[in-house]
Amino acid sequence: MHLLVTEYQGASLECLNPQLPPGVTILKCEPPDLPQEIAQEVSGPAPQGQAPLQENPRDQAAAPGFNSARSQTSVKTEEAAAQALVPKEWPYLSPAQRNLCGNSAQEKLKNLYLKMDCLTQSKKLLKKWNKVLRHQEHPKEQCVYQMNAELGEAKSFHVQKCCERDCVPQVPCSTPVPVERTVAHLNTLKDRHPGDLWARMHISSLEYAAGDITRKGRKRDNTRVSELLQGLAFSGDSDVEESEPETQPALKKVKVSSVPEKTWTKRDIKPNFPSWSALDSGLLTLKSEKLNPVELFELFFDDETFNLIVSETNNYASQKNVTLEVTVQEMRCVFGVLLLSGLVRRPKRGMYWERSDADQNLVRDAIRRDRFELIFSYLHFADNSHLDQKDKFTKLRPLIKQINKNFLLYAPLEEYYCFDKTMCECFDSDQFLNGKPIRIGYKIWCGTTTQGYLVWFEPYQEESTVMAGKDLDLGVGGNLVMKFADVLLERGHYPYHLCFDSFFTSVKLVSALKKKGVRATGTIRENRTEKCPLMNAEHMKKMKRGYFDFRVEENDEIIVCRWHGDGIISLCSSAVGIEPVREIQGYASDEESPQISQPSIVKLYAECREGVAKMEQTTSKYRVRVRSKKWYSVLVSYMIDVAMSNAWQLHRACYPGASLDLVDFRRYVAHFYLEHNASLSD
Numbered sequence: 002m003h004l005l006v007t008e009y010q011g012a013s014l015e016c017l018n019p020q021l022p023p024g025v026t027i028l029k030c031e032p033p034d035l036p037q038e039i040a041q042e043v044s045g046p047a048p049q050g051q052a053p054l055q056e057n058p059r060d061q062a063a064a065p066g067f068n069s070a071r072s073q074t075s076v077k078t079e080e081a082a083a084q085a086l087v088p089k090e091w092p093y094l095s096p097a098q099r100n101l102c103g104n105s106a107q108e109k110l111k112n113l114y115l116k117m118d119c120l121t122q123s124k125k126l127l128k129k130w131n132k133v134l135r136h137q138e139h140p141k142e143q144c145v146y147q148m149n150a151e152l153g154e155a156k157s158f159h160v161q162k163c164c165e166r167d168c169v170p171q172v173p174c175s176t177p178v179p180v181e182r183t184v185a186h187l188n189t190l191k192d193r194h195p196g197d198l199w200a201r202m203h204i205s206s207l208e209y210a211a212g213d214i215t216r217k218g219r220k221r222d223n224t225r226v227s228e229l230l231q232g233l234a235f236s237g238d239s240d241v242e243e244s245e246p247e248t249q250p251a252l253k254k255v256k257v258s259s260v261p262e263k264t265w266t267k268r269d270i271k272p273n274f275p276s277w278s279a280l281d282s283g284l285l286t287l288k289s290e291k292l293n294p295v296e297l298f299e300l301f302f303d304d305e306t307f308n309l310i311v312s313e314t315n316n317y318a319s320q321k322n323v324t325l326e327v328t329v330q331e332m333r334c335v336f337g338v339l340l341l342s343g344l345v346r347r348p349k350r351g352m353y354w355e356r357s358d359a360d361q362n363l364v365r366d367a368i369r370r371d372r373f374e375l376i377f378s379y380l381h382f383a384d385n386s387h388l389d390q391k392d393k394f395t396k397l398r399p400l401i402k403q404i405n406k407n408f409l410l411y412a413p414l415e416e417y418y419c420f421d422k423t424m425c426e427c428f429d430s431d432q433f434l435n436g437k438p439i440r441i442g443y444k445i446w447c448g449t450t451t452q453g454y455l456v457w458f459e460p461y462q463e464e465s466t467v468m469a470g471k472d473l474d475l476g477v478g479g480n481l482v483m484k485f486a487d488v489l490l491e492r493g494h495y496p497y498h499l500c501f502d503s504f505f506t507s508v509k510l511v512s513a514l515k516k517k518g519v520r521a522t523g524t525i526r527e528n529r530t531e532k533c534p535l536m537n538a539e540h541m542k543k544m545k546r547g548y549f550d551f552r553v554e555e556n557d558e559i560i561v562c563r564w565h566g567d568g569i570i571s572l573c574s575s576a577v578g579i580e581p582v583r584e585i586q587g588y589a590s591d592e593e594s595p596q597i598s599q600p601s602i603v604k605l606y607a608e609c610r611e612g613v614a615k616m617e618q619t620t621s622k623y624r625v626r627v628r629s630k631k632w633y634s635v636l637v638s639y640m641i642d643v644a645m646s647n648a649w650q651l652h653r654a655c656y657p658g659a660s661l662d663l664v665d666f667r668r669y670v671a672h673f674y675l676e677h678n679a680s681l682s683d
Contacts, residue, residue: 126151261556262532263508263531263532263533263554263556264554264555264556265533265534265552265553265554265555265561266552266553266555267551267552267553268553269551269553269560269578269579269580270553270558270559270560270574270575270576270577270578270579271558272520272558272575272576272577272578273558274496274518274520274576275496276496277416277495277496279414279416279493279495280414281413281414281415282414283410283411283413283414284413284414284651284654284655287411287651287654287655288654288655291655292655293669294648294649294652294661294666294669294670294673295669295670295673295674297648297649297651297652298644298645298648298670300407300410300411300648300651301404301407301408301411301644301647301648302336302641302644303407304329305403306400306403306404306407307329307332307333308329309382309399309400309403310332310380310381310382310400311327311328311329311332313381313382313383313384313399314327314332314376314379314380314381315327316381316384317379317381317385318379320385321379323379325375325376325379327376327379330678331368331372331376331678332376333674333678334367334368334373334674334675334678334679335368335373335376335377335380336641336674337364337367337670337671337672337673337674337675337678338353338364338367338368338373338627338675339625339627339638339641340625340641340645340667340670340671340674341353341360341363341364341668341671341672341675342625342626342627343623343624343625343626343642343667344360344623344664344667344668344671345358345360345361346626347626350374350627351370353365353370354370363672363675363676364675366675366679367675367676367678367679368675368679377627377629378629380629380631380634380637381396382396382397382399382400382637383395383396383397383398383399383400392462393460393462393463394460394462394633394636396633397460397633397636397637400637400640401458401459401460401640404640404644405457405458405488408455408456408457408458408647409456409457409488409491409492411647411651412450412454412456412492413450413452413454413650413651413654414492414495415450415451416495416496416497416498417450417451417497417498417499417500417609418448418449418450418451418456418485418489418497418498418499418500418612419448419449419450419451419499419500419501419609419610419611419612419613420446420447420448420449420481420482420485420499420500420501420505420613421447421449421501421502421610421612421613422444422445422446422447422461422504422613423444423445423447423613423616423617424441424442424443424444424445425442425443425445425460425635425636425639426441426442426624426635427441427442427443427635432444432461442635443460443461443635443636443639444460444461445458445459445460445461445639446458446459446460446461446481447459447613447616448485448488448489448499449612449613449615449616450612451608451609451611451612452612452615452650453612453613453614453615453616453618453619453646453650454616454646454647454650454651455616455643455646455647456485456488456489457485457488458643459481459484460636474509475507475509475510475513476507478501478504478505479505479507479509479510479513481505482499482501482505482510482514482521483510483513483514483517485499486499486514486517486519487517489519490517490518490519494518496518496519496520497519497520498519498520498521498522498576498609499514499519499520499521499522499523500521500522500523500605500606500609500610500612501521501523501610502523502524502610503523503524503525503526505523506521506523506524506525506526506529506573507525507529507573508525508529508530508531508533508554508557508559508561508573509529509531511523511557511559511573511574511575512557512559512575514575515557515558515559515575520574520575520576521573521574521575521576522572522573522574522575522576522577522602522605522606522609523572523573523574523606524570524571524572524573524606525561525571525572525573526571527571530561530571530573531554533552533554533561534552535550535551535552535561535563535571536550536563538563538569541563541565541569542565542569544565545565546565546566546587546595546597547564547565547566547587547596547597547598547599548564548565548598549562549563549564549565549579549598549600550562550563551563551578551579551600553578557575558575559573559574559575560573560574560575560578560579560602561573562574562578562579562600562602562603564599564600564603566587566597566599566603567587570603572602572603572606574602574605577601577602577605578600578601578602579600579601579602580600580601581601582598582599582600582601583598583599583601583604584596584597584598584599585597585598585599616643616646619646619649619650619663620639620642620643620645620646622663622664623642623645623663623664623667624638624642625638625641625642645666645667645670646663648666648670649661649663649666649667652666
């Protein structure tokens with residue numbers, strides 16, 4: 002085995018990211034070998050045909066002490082270094098030659114260890130200053146000069162060690178190591194550590210370093226820095242230097258789901274819910290009482306609600322050191338003005354007290370303008386000393402609870418209900434809902450009947466508030482649907498049927514509702530079908546219109562269907578399946594429209610999903626236009642409009658053939674409040 006050393010040539014290590022001043026020397030990476038003199042002394046003369054390497058004159062000009070530092074080598078263990086110096090021809094030498102070679106190898110090992118010590122220190126400095134230059138924590142020029150100074154000190158220390166070693170007289174070894182044991186030991190180490198264990202790192206002479214590292218190409222410099230850092234981490238670091246623990250990449254934890262996989266079969270669903278046979282006794286009672294529009298409106302804003310508003314308003318005014326002393330009669334006059342503002346619009350609030358028409362004269366005769374402004378500015382619905390800081394709508398929470406209770410109490414008892422989201426118009430809000438008539442405002446979750454009667458609503462809050470104490474697997478939308486189902490079950494355990502869109506629908510939600518005895522149908526997204534093997538949507542587009550594919554989950558008896566109508570739609574249900582399939586008139590651009598097949602699940606969802614849209618259509622026609630500077634005034638106006646819409650829905654149900662339209666119904670209530678609650682003293 003011939004161990005040779007490569008002469009290092011002056012070249013630039015263009016691997017540093019920071020820009021350095023011109024003329025500053027840098028570093029170079031080259032693969033090393035041992036000097037030729039060592040190889041010749043250990044293994045004998047070089048074979049013929051192999052020319053000995055000459056020393057580079059440029060390196061002779063450099064400091065002799067630093068030459069050993071430039072020939073940096075890295076050996077993992079002492080045994081590996083000795084193994085590298087043992088040629089294969091040793092077993093065939095004479096005992097005297099073996100003893101001589103063994104002594105020579107020990108002497109050369111001492112030289113190698115001394116060089117390794119210097120090279121280790123130099124490489125530590127190299128790592129240190131490359132890290133400093135990369136992070137740019139100090140001025141670049143100062144860092145480079147200081148790095149050169151420390152490398153110079155390491156070189157001087159190595160020269161001093163070499164001089165001390167040369168001056169110490171060598172004591173001949175009187176008791177040589179047995180040749181057989183040495184050879185056997187070294188051969189064992191060689192078999193144990195195969196391969197090249199020498200380092201690949203050399204330090205070039207600073208005198209001949211060159212290269213332009215002051216360029217402004219940041220991307221190219223970043224590449225050079227990464228190359229330098231890769232070159233520093235060579236295989237000999239762990240044993241030559243202090244032992245550094247190797248960081249192994251953390252193994253990813255595989256999630257093991259405790260929920261068994263779904264079993265899907267292509268067949269129609271077999272629902273096991275009882276048939277709907279509930280009788281709406283509350284609506285029959287309202288029909289027998291023959292209530293007028295005012296009495297229907299006061300089913301929701303009853304005396305208890307007005308007393309709550311009056312009490313909290315006076316309490317808030319007293320906290321502000323204002324003597325208000327508003328009464329329920331005055332509060333009804335204020336509500337009359339708010340209801341009239343949806344019918345008669347004025348650019349300014351004060352114009353309702355001008356003499357121009359009968360409606361404005363009615364307002365002027367009912368309540369003074371200054372009194373209205375004072376009451377409206379102190380309108381309050383909760384005690385500020387008992388507010389829940391976690392609830393964003395805590396200042397409206399007492400009113401929301403009271404209105405929701407009254408809405409549910411007088412809601413028509415129906416089989417089908419719709420759950421969706423709507424918007425309360427407010428241009429100061431950052432909430433946005435696409436696809437709605439009102440897109441900017443406060444988002445509101447609401448459940449309605451198929452005709453648009455609002456049964457329950459909840460303003461949107463942060464996810465952390467909504468998800469407190471809920472099932473995390475269902476998500477925000479799923480937990481809201483479960484809450485609405487609990488609200489319906491308070492009226493009685495009937496087999497209600499809920500319809501909602503793909504924002505809420507999932508197989509887990511439909512299964513959870515089924516356990517409560519509530520049926521559910523809705524559109525579903527692809528990632529919530531629990532790996533249902535339906536036909537791919539892209540493939541289904543190539544089929545003729547009316548084609549559908551379906552599967553049933555065997556354990557929960559839930560069907561998932563994909564239908565090609567005007568587009569590709571996927572639905573999930575626990576109560577309705579494919580049969581009966583009917584033929585409908587499809588849309589086509591030509592004169593003759595084709596007949597396409599429509600499963601029963603699609604027909605049911607199309608009929609029941611419009612409940613929230615009908616409510617939005619009703620409330621958007623005559624909204625309250627008078628608002629205050631308080632942020633929650635728009636929500637108060639929204640509750641007044643929804644209460645008026647619900648009262649009109651009950652009026653239509655009680656008088657199906659002789660009902661008033663919405664504008665006459667609203668005018669009746671507004672005029673009654675302004676005429677019968679006016680203060681005689683004013």
